[in-house]
Amino acid sequence: xxxxxxxxxxxxxxxxxxxxxxxxxxxxxxxxxxxxxxxxxxxxxxxxxxxxxxxxxxx
Numbered sequence: 001x002x003x004x005x006x007x008x009x010x011x012x013x014x015x016x017x018x019x020x021x022x023x024x025x026x027x028x029x030x031x032x033x034x035x036x037x038x039x040x041x042x043x044x045x046x047x048x049x050x051x052x053x054x055x056x057x058x059x
Contacts, residue, residue: 051057
């Protein structure tokens with residue numbers, strides 16, 4: 001068996017046996033990142049819409 005195959009199996013087995021207690025924490029962090037990214041975009045879209053209504057630019 002080649003060293004590359006042995007290394008792949010070692011990493012795969014180690015990953016498979018890994019304890020996944022931090023799944024909830026990872027999901028919360030992911031959700032926080034998504035909210036942090038999307039909030040300014042939605043806020044800007046709302047501000048541009050309000051500006052268009054203020055100048056009667058909407059149809």
